[in-house]
Amino acid sequence: MRDSIYFLWIENRILVVIITMVMMIVSCRCVLGLENINPIFFDEGLSHLFGEGNLIRSPDDRSVRLLLDKYTGSGFISSSMYQHGFFSSLIKLPGAYTAGIVVAFYTSNGDVFVKNHDELDIEFLGNLEGKPWRFQTNMYGNGSTNRGREERYRLWFDPSKEFHRYSILWTPTKIIFWVDDVPIREIFRKEEMEGDYPQKPMSLYATIWDASSWATSGGKFGVDYTFAPFVSEFKDIALDGCNVSDSLPTVTGENNNIGYDHINCSVSDQFLMTNDYSTISPKQAASMRRFRERYMYYSYCYDTIRYSVPPPECVIVTAEKNRFRDTGRLKFGGSHPKVHKARKKRRRNRSTPVSVVSADL
Numbered sequence: 001m002r003d004s005i006y007f008l009w010i011e012n013r014i015l016v017v018i019i020t021m022v023m024m025i026v027s028c029r030c031v032l033g034l035e036n037i038n039p040i041f042f043d044e045g046l047s048h049l050f051g052e053g054n055l056i057r058s059p060d061d062r063s064v065r066l067l068l069d070k071y072t073g074s075g076f077i078s079s080s081m082y083q084h085g086f087f088s089s090l091i092k093l094p095g096a097y098t099a100g101i102v103v104a105f106y107t108s109n110g111d112v113f114v115k116n117h118d119e120l121d122i123e124f125l126g127n128l129e130g131k132p133w134r135f136q137t138n139m140y141g142n143g144s145t146n147r148g149r150e151e152r153y154r155l156w157f158d159p160s161k162e163f164h165r166y167s168i169l170w171t172p173t174k175i176i177f178w179v180d181d182v183p184i185r186e187i188f189r190k191e192e193m194e195g196d197y198p199q200k201p202m203s204l205y206a207t208i209w210d211a212s213s214w215a216t217s218g219g220k221f222g223v224d225y226t227f228a229p230f231v232s233e234f235k236d237i238a239l240d241g242c243n244v245s246d247s248l249p250t251v252t253g254e255n256n257n258i259g260y261d262h263i264n265c266s267v268s269d270q271f272l273m274t275n276d277y278s279t280i281s282p283k284q285a286a287s288m289r290r291f292r293e294r295y296m297y298y299s300y301c302y303d304t305i306r307y308s309v310p311p312p313e314c315v316i317v318t319a320e321k322n323r324f325r326d327t328g329r330l331k332f333g334g335s336h337p338k339v340h341k342a343r344k345k346r347r348r349n350r351s352t353p354v355s356v357v358s359a360d361l
Contacts (some may be wrong), residue, residue, distance in 0.1 A: 007073020018311055037088060039236035042076075046237065047254045049075040049205065055231075063235030066208045068101060070225040075207030078239060081109065083201045083265045086277055088167035088178075093133055094230040095160035097125030100212035100223035105166055107202040116143035118198035120168050120175060121249045124159070126150075126223075133159050136279045136298075137177045137185050142195030151185060152298040153291075163235065165301065170198065171272050172239075176280070183280050183288045184296075192312035201263075208232045240275075242268035292320070299324055 005202040041061040042047070048055050051074025054067035066074045078094040085107075110117035136152045157164065167178040175187040175198075189197045208230065212222030223230075242265030272278055280288065280356055300306060301314035302324035310316060 020147055036277065037238045038240070039238050042237075045079050045239050046076050046204075047079045049077040049207070051075060058235075062332045063233060064220075066103075066206065066232045066234070068208045068210065068223075068230040073207060075205060075208035075209075076234075078204040080243045080245040081112070081201040081203050082107075082239070082241035083244045084126065084172060084269055084272060085169050085202075085204075085239065086167065086169050086272060086275070087204045087241075088165060088238040089206065089234045089319055090163040090235040090236045091159070092163045093124055093159045093160075094126070094232055097129040097224055097227045098133065098160075098230060099128050099216040099221035099334065100210060101126035101230055102207075102209055102211040102215050103207065103210075104207045105168075105234075106205050107168060107170065107198075108205060109200050109202045113143075113200055116195075118142065118200050120170060120198060120202070122166055122168065122177065125137055125211075127216055128221060134297075139175065139187060139198065140196075141193070141198045144196045147196060147311065148306075149187075149300050150298065151296060151300065154295045155179070156291075156295065163233070165236075167238075167277065169272070169277055170202075171278065172269055173273070174278075176278070179291075181284070181287075183284055184291050186280065186288070187313055190312045192235050196311070197313075204239060206234055228357065240272065259276075296320075 039062065042057055042064060043061060046064075051067070051072045052072035054069065054072055055076060056065040056067070058064065064076060066076070068074065086108060087105075089105060091103070091105065103126075104121065106119060106121040106123070108117060108119040111117065114272060117140065119138070119140040123134060123138070124135045134152060134154055136150050136284045138151075139149045140147075144346055165178070165180050167176075169176040169178070173189050175185075176183050177185040177316065210223050216222075242263070244263050244265070299320065301310045301316065302321050305330055306327075
């Protein structure tokens with residue numbers, strides 16, 4: 001009898017260990033490069049940007065909720081600027097009716113370099129109830145807002161049901177956008193791009209705001225505030241890169257001649273370029289190809305209405321070209337004017353803003 005009880009106890013212990021290991025593997029699946037991501041506390045590197053009362057921090061200071069209501073959206077910003085970096089967060093989006101809403105996780109310097117800003121975007125675009133969120137990535141360099149480089153996608157999961165990790169890698173030679181451990185877009189810097197490749201220090205932003213004029217069906221459906229407040233959640237936020245805020249001169253007015261070329265980020269850049277999130281393995285490359293085949297529904301590289309000649313960084317794939325030949329009719333919203341306005345005000349104050357589709361990726 002004792003032996004039976006003992007072996008039953010052993011079997012239960014083994015079962016618990018197995019279940020724990022499976023849970024850990026599943027958890028790691030959703031968190032890109034878990035061993036190399038170091039989440040920060042909000043106070044360590046982030047600051048409130050805009051939306052008084054609509055930014056709610058958790059008691060442990062590891063997560064934050066951004067709310068949109070009929071009065072205002074909300075957002076936060078990194079306390080420092082970075083010359084290249086890896087920017088990452090677990091994010092959960094609002095559910096139900098979200099038409100007209102944009103939730104953005106992006107880097108920019110538009111409040112500092114007003115006329116020639118750089119920007120890297122992940123923008124989630126809300127939808128009618130029962131229809132899936134979509135999202136887009138974009139890149140601006142040196143104020144080239146008239147040469148937007150948008151790509152738009154669907155997701156293989158419902159981003160309002162659970163957290164997923166979204167990341168932006170920016171190095172001197174390439175940019176990679178990640179969803180969990182799947183690279184969805186890679187941009188290699190080409191000499192012909194000149195200033196269109198982001199080269200100046202940027203801050204990290206996260207915002208939720210009303211983009212009724214363009215976000216859903218080109219502005220056909222706007223925000224319905226009877227569903228408010230709309231809540232987006234961010235947690236385990238990571239900032240890796242060359243912090244240059246202490247090396248930049250004081251920002252005054254709309255000065256666009258701020259010196260940054262003297263900043264030496266070679267050590268930090270080497271760290272970024274040798275980390276696991278900077279290298280796409282053959283398996284991950286296959287996942288990226290499948291993602292783009294199944295879930296990308298627009299790419300600027302094939303938009304002959306906007307570009308008679310594709311921009312120099314485009315890699316033309318014949319199958320994609322045939323699939324996207326009629327997609328050059330989307331409406332885009334450009335940069336984040338409300339956020340930049342809020343950020344400029346903040347700096348002045350300092351010195352005296354679904355259907356679930358399964359896929360094996």
